[in-house]
Amino acid sequence: MASREEREAFVTLATNDTYALGCLVLGNSLQQASTTRKIVVLVTTGVSNSMRNQLSRVFDLVQEVNLLDSRDSSNLQLLGRPDLSCTFTKLHCWRLTQFDKAVFLDADTLVLRNVDELFDREELSASPDAGWPDCFNSGVFVYKPSEETYQSLLHFALTQGSFDGGDQGMLNIYFRDWATKDISKHLPFIYNVVSQAFYSYLPAFTQFKNDVKIVHFIGATKPWHHTYNTSSGKVIPLPESGHSEEFLQMWWKIFMDLVQPALDPTLGGLVGEL
Amino acid sequence: MASREEREAFVTLATNDTYALGCLVLGNSLQQASTTRKIVVLVTTGVSNSMRNQLSRVFDLVQEVNLLDSRDSSNLQLLGRPDLSCTFTKLHCWRLTQFDKAVFLDADTLVLRNVDELFDREELSASPDAGWPDCFNSGVFVYKPSEETYQSLLHFALTQGSFDGGDQGMLNIYFRDWATKDISKHLPFIYNVVSQAFYSYLPAFTQFKNDVKIVHFIGATKPWHHTYNTSSGKVIPLPESGHSEEFLQMWWKIFMDLVQPALDPTLGGLVGEL
Ligand SMILES: O=c1ccn([C@@H]2O[C@H](COP(=O)(O)OP(=O)(O)O)[C@@H](O)[C@H]2O)c(=O)[nH]1
Ligand SMILES: O=c1ccn([C@@H]2O[C@H](COP(=O)(O)OP(=O)(O)O)[C@@H](O)[C@H]2O)c(=O)[nH]1
Ligand SMILES: [Mn+2]
Ligand SMILES: [Mn+2]
Numbered sequence: 001m002a003s004r005e006e007r008e009a010f011v012t013l014a015t016n017d018t019y020a021l022g023c024l025v026l027g028n029s030l031q032q033a034s035t036t037r038k039i040v041v042l043v044t045t046g047v048s049n050s051m052r053n054q055l056s057r058v059f060d061l062v063q064e065v066n067l068l069d070s071r072d073s074s075n076l077q078l079l080g081r082p083d084l085s086c087t088f089t090k091l092h093c094w095r096l097t098q099f100d101k102a103v104f105l106d107a108d109t110l111v112l113r114n115v116d117e118l119f120d121r122e123e124l125s126a127s128p129d130a131g132w133p134d135c136f137n138s139g140v141f142v143y144k145p146s147e148e149t150y151q152s153l154l155h156f157a158l159t160q161g162s163f164d165g166g167d168q169g170m171l172n173i174y175f176r177d178w179a180t181k182d183i184s185k186h187l188p189f190i191y192n193v194v195s196q197a198f199y200s201y202l203p204a205f206t207q208f209k210n211d212v213k214i215v216h217f218i219g220a221t222k223p224w225h226h227t228y229n230t231s232s233g234k235v236i237p238l239p240e241s242g243h244s245e246e247f248l249q250m251w252w253k254i255f256m257d258l259v260q261p262a263l264d265p266t267l268g269g270l271v272g273e274l
Numbered sequence: 275m276a277s278r279e280e281r282e283a284f285v286t287l288a289t290n291d292t293y294a295l296g297c298l299v300l301g302n303s304l305q306q307a308s309t310t311r312k313i314v315v316l317v318t319t320g321v322s323n324s325m326r327n328q329l330s331r332v333f334d335l336v337q338e339v340n341l342l343d344s345r346d347s348s349n350l351q352l353l354g355r356p357d358l359s360c361t362f363t364k365l366h367c368w369r370l371t372q373f374d375k376a377v378f379l380d381a382d383t384l385v386l387r388n389v390d391e392l393f394d395r396e397e398l399s400a401s402p403d404a405g406w407p408d409c410f411n412s413g414v415f416v417y418k419p420s421e422e423t424y425q426s427l428l429h430f431a432l433t434q435g436s437f438d439g440g441d442q443g444m445l446n447i448y449f450r451d452w453a454t455k456d457i458s459k460h461l462p463f464i465y466n467v468v469s470q471a472f473y474s475y476l477p478a479f480t481q482f483k484n485d486v487k488i489v490h491f492i493g494a495t496k497p498w499h500h501t502y503n504t505s506s507g508k509v510i511p512l513p514e515s516g517h518s519e520e521f522l523q524m525w526w527k528i529f530m531d532l533v534q535p536a537l538d539p540t541l542g543g544l545v546g547e548l
Contacts, residue, residue, distance in 0.1 A: 128402055131404065133463055134464075179460070186454075188454070200474075201409070
């Protein structure tokens, strides 16, 4: 029988080549942190073959998922909710039933140190969302793959929708006792620190900064939207993104050292200016 | 023996006449919500006699606390930490040992509905801070008055200081297991909704707005800094305070209906423009 390490996985998702660049940085950051678990990326038809080749150099498994032709997608059209299709794509992570347990990580997260201890937690464990902390942030969560749960989530999403139009609003209603029931399902905030936290409560950020394990670049501006000065080796943050420059610099260091050199030149053009 | 209702209290604090106006609105909001518990305000010498008279019309007890001449204060000077004196003033709430249990409320909070169920919680119960949600926000907390705890907190504050220079940073280190130990000590966020929450996660704010029980106007701009148009009966929010206009309007309605009419004309001048 396979060892525990082989039955547990980190899982991320990209629906296009741009987000796939985020996955490449994330995957490398997991390797740098010497994870002993499998790492998996879900891709849709929007990810090019060239990019899939890149992904397969870093990930143990590049799993195609496709909702666009499925009955679910026609249901979404029927319900007039095509906006939920990205939400539904994330739900596919529950179908990876070759694993006993998994940790989903958004493509815009960055792992700063080994976080394999997350696999000791149960479904659904997640960190509080800094905006409304009785909701969990769905950029990092521990879950148990299960076809049954997938079907149940899908049914729920189709009938209830999502209060924020995304997976977070839907998952928070489905796993609605998260805020009140079991403290062990509250991952410490250091497992999902929004890169803007230094702005909302600077003294706490300063106090706990060295404990941060996973950074999450939430919002419309992503790390790859900033520019990078190749001669100085420094990121040039866009004004008003609110991203911590220190964390951005870490993202770009991995990108420049480990991702960019191997990229097809046409793919590099997806990223800011190099 | 006194009834449970008489042995439990809501407690707030003002060190000057401006914050005392906040206490007056808060006290009235508790009365409007038909609390069955006692309501107490701690004041320092910075609060005028005229304002104390106003406070005693609304509060069951106006308790003078004075740190300026105390040994503690000279200790603060000694430690070069005079900035902590306001922090220390809040700690005085633990000395109200005539009560078995108490709920501290910042002077910049507003109670929208009855919250007497808070007295079923144990020390230290508080809501997560939206900025760094593994810290609790110290604007609303349930505690047990105790001279011993007070001395212990004072000693801790003198020796450890506070990572944010205020009571929140100090209390979060003293009660450091809040984030990880007991979910029942996590008050739902609706007991301490920062008035800026609609900005940080609008869909959640919209979804849960009608459940909000206590609003907290954190930050440098307080409700009394905005202006109010007496002919239209509408608050005119300062730009960039980030305060929800709806909540501000509730604060001002209580202020104009119940507080302002009884004020000494010289005190009214403390508030925006009337
Ligand atoms: O066009 C998209 C949008 C999102 N995602 C995936 O869905 C996650 C959640 O979206 P995002 O991180 O942009 O949301 P935020 O964290 O900013 O709320 C991303 O990290 C990706 O893994 C994707 O693949 N393509
Ligand atoms: O000059 C001051 C500052 C603060 N406070 C009291 O301490 C609480 C905490 O300060 P504040 O609410 O201004 O801090 P914030 O919630 O914005 O962090 C106030 O609500 C008051 O009860 C006071 O009486 N006088
Ligand atoms: Mn994200
Ligand atoms: Mn306050």
